[in-house]
Amino acid sequence: MTSTLTRRRLLEGSFAGLVAGVSSGCADHSSGRKVVVVGAGLSGLNAALILERWGFEVQVVEARERVGGRLWTLDHLPGSPEGGGNVMGSNYGRIFKMAHDLKVPLRSPPRTLPSDYFVGATRIPRDDWASAAANPLPNGWRNVPPNRLMGKLNASNPLLKTRAWHDPGLMATDQSALSGLRALGFPDAAIQLIGANNSYGNNLEETSLMSLYRVMGEFGRLSGPALAVKEVTQGNMRLPEAMSGQLLRPVEMGAPVNAIQQSSSETKVTLASGKTLDADAVIMTLPLPALRRIDMDLPAARAALLDEVDYHKVVQLHCTVEVPFWENAGWGGSWWTDSLLGRVFTRPIPGTTRYNMTVWINGDDCEDLNALDEATCIDTISRALWELMPDAREVTSVGQLVRWTNDPHAGGVWALWRPGQAATAHAALRAPVGRLFFAGEHTAESYRGMEGAMESGERAALEVMRVLM
Amino acid sequence: MNQCLRPLAICLVLSSFGSLTALANPLTEEQLYDIACSACHSLGQTSDHHIGPPLGGLLNRPAGAVEGYHYSEALRSSGWRWSIPTLLAWLAEPDAAIPNNAMNYVNPLTAEESQRLAEWLLQQQ
Numbered sequence: 001m002t003s004t005l006t007r008r009r010l011l012e013g014s015f016a017g018l019v020a021g022v023s024s025g026c027a028d029h030s031s032g033r034k035v036v037v038v039g040a041g042l043s044g045l046n047a048a049l050i051l052e053r054w055g056f057e058v059q060v061v062e063a064r065e066r067v068g069g070r071l072w073t074l075d076h077l078p079g080s081p082e083g084g085g086n087v088m089g090s091n092y093g094r095i096f097k098m099a100h101d102l103k104v105p106l107r108s109p110p111r112t113l114p115s116d117y118f119v120g121a122t123r124i125p126r127d128d129w130a131s132a133a134a135n136p137l138p139n140g141w142r143n144v145p146p147n148r149l150m151g152k153l154n155a156s157n158p159l160l161k162t163r164a165w166h167d168p169g170l171m172a173t174d175q176s177a178l179s180g181l182r183a184l185g186f187p188d189a190a191i192q193l194i195g196a197n198n199s200y201g202n203n204l205e206e207t208s209l210m211s212l213y214r215v216m217g218e219f220g221r222l223s224g225p226a227l228a229v230k231e232v233t234q235g236n237m238r239l240p241e242a243m244s245g246q247l248l249r250p251v252e253m254g255a256p257v258n259a260i261q262q263s264s265s266e267t268k269v270t271l272a273s274g275k276t277l278d279a280d281a282v283i284m285t286l287p288l289p290a291l292r293r294i295d296m297d298l299p300a301a302r303a304a305l306l307d308e309v310d311y312h313k314v315v316q317l318h319c320t321v322e323v324p325f326w327e328n329a330g331w332g333g334s335w336w337t338d339s340l341l342g343r344v345f346t347r348p349i350p351g352t353t354r355y356n357m358t359v360w361i362n363g364d365d366c367e368d369l370n371a372l373d374e375a376t377c378i379d380t381i382s383r384a385l386w387e388l389m390p391d392a393r394e395v396t397s398v399g400q401l402v403r404w405t406n407d408p409h410a411g412g413v414w415a416l417w418r419p420g421q422a423a424t425a426h427a428a429l430r431a432p433v434g435r436l437f438f439a440g441e442h443t444a445e446s447y448r449g450m451e452g453a454m455e456s457g458e459r460a461a462l463e464v465m466r467v468l469m
Numbered sequence: 470m471n472q473c474l475r476p477l478a479i480c481l482v483l484s485s486f487g488s489l490t491a492l493a494n495p496l497t498e499e500q501l502y503d504i505a506c507s508a509c510h511s512l513g514q515t516s517d518h519h520i521g522p523p524l525g526g527l528l529n530r531p532a533g534a535v536e537g538y539h540y541s542e543a544l545r546s547s548g549w550r551w552s553i554p555t556l557l558a559w560l561a562e563p564d565a566a567i568p569n570n571a572m573n574y575v576n577p578l579t580a581e582e583s584q585r586l587a588e589w590l591l592q593q594q
Contacts, residue, residue, distance in 0.1 A: 050504060091573055093509035093520030100518050161564035163575050218573075445575040454508070459577045462496075462504045469494040 041069025073235030113333030289411020311412025
């Protein structure tokens with residue numbers, strides 16, 4: 001197990017003193033156990049690295065021709081904007097440790113330009129929001145910008161513990177965000193503004209109020225340790241690439257899985273190519289919409305759950321701006337709108353005079369766009385952009401349309417919990433079925449996003465080791 | 470069944486289920502630390518690049534006492550010292566042990582695994 005020892009030394013740093021003893025031990029009783037990991041996103045790669053460290057023979061299979069899953073750096077565009085996961089929260093300890101150990105440099109993200117507002121076609125400078133005639137909020141609420149309204153939920157947040165968001169006791173009182181916000185006294189105009197750009201539900205009727213509390217509580221906790229939000233300097237995808245580069249066996253790319261069959265002693269993974277992989281255990285990390293396509297012979301109730309959990313819809317149009325057209329008008333450079341455009345996030349490309357501008361559309365508003373062919377979709381969003389910001393047209397080039405719902409390997413950006421669902425679906429979806437184990441952000445407990453994916457990989461590796469050591 | 474063949478048959482049956490939990494070896498304390506702690510805590514004694522404080526020399530150390538690490542006010546003012554009872558209570562549910570702490574963590578270990586891990590951690594210098 002020389003290679004295991006070598007990687008362990010590399011990865012563990014201060015843990016090195018322990019290495020010699022444990023490495024020989026792990027080789028003694030676990031070598032030869034085969035684990036197939038389905039999906040080369042953060043969760044699968046983290047699980048694979050842990051298992052390899054302890055002597056398992058691990059094969060990661062990945063349907064795409066790239067690793068990273070829902071991390072997708074658009075390297076072909078100036079500034080390499082992120083088409084997928086973009087924020088590394090200040091408390092993402094696993095992510096930061098992995099980046100440190102693999103020498104993947106991080107940086108504080110260039111600051112997103114300040115946001116002004118459009119209500120309908122009316123432009124409202126950010127400093128005028130409270131007094132603007134087009135501000136639809138009633139007195140007492142008028143000074144809260146639309147992108148901060150949801151934060152007011154924290155005043156009544158009942159989730160005092162990390163795991164409380166799926167506590168059956170609290171979930172018994174869960175309700176839709178729509179009725180919950182009304183019951184809390186949010187005026188209808190505020191609820192409408194929240195619903196216009198809600199990153200945590202496709203619509204407020206089907207969004208769990210408790211899940212919004214979870215997100216808001218997490219944002220509060222992000223500011224706990226005195227650390228900063230980060231991103232990978234050369235693009236977030238460099239992290240999963242570095243992780244896959246550490247594996248003893250290369251990830252098998254372009255290898256979608258068709259079926260997983262289990263017998264009393266072995267598990268067989270059948271790839272779309274017809275190739276089969278025998279394993280002692282399988283870790284399935286795919287998001288649920290992609291997982292639905294795989295024949296796994298799950299118990300009926302479990303299989304039904306795969307269809308019941310919704311995924312968040314996001315459409316992005318990534319653009320490059322040559323000249324800051326907003327400056328002459330005194331605008332900040334980013335926009336919040338209640339129209340088709342959703343939000344427009346603009347930030348400078350370091351070392352250049354150009355800007356990345358991303359049109360970011362959330363939720364059910366994406367449905368019509370997802371039904372269009374790519375060229376028509378780009379044209380529809382671009383026209384809406386030029387209509388609201390005519391000055392942008394001559395200095396902005398359209399780079400990449402990203403539609404996560406239409407990606408067969410993702411089917412959305414993250415799992416959403418309908419009212420009451422977190423107490424039941426979350427625990428059920430991560431429970432092992434025989435020698436089939438589950439990871440991925442939808443199975444994480446403490447965190448969401450990238451850190452949740454890493455956390456879930458740890459837990460799945462633990463479950464496999466308990467069975468196979 | 471032939472008396473000589475019977476042990477062989479039992480062995481064959483057992484080996485066909487050789488990887489079931491009941492027959493698996495428990496994870497070592499090093500493995501438990503590796504999976505459940507090492508991403509956020511080193512075994513050193515001084516603040517380092519990990520997001521959480523180092524765990525070397527933990528026995529009898531006051532909670533929230535490593536210089537250079539930004540603890541929550543809740544932990545710093547808890548009056549806790551790390552011992553088997555306090556560490557087990559912390560590992561079982563940090564939020565319940567000291568509300569409003571900064572460790573966003575749900576322990577994936579069993580009670581037995583946590584017990585062994587806590588004993589091992591407190592021996593680390």
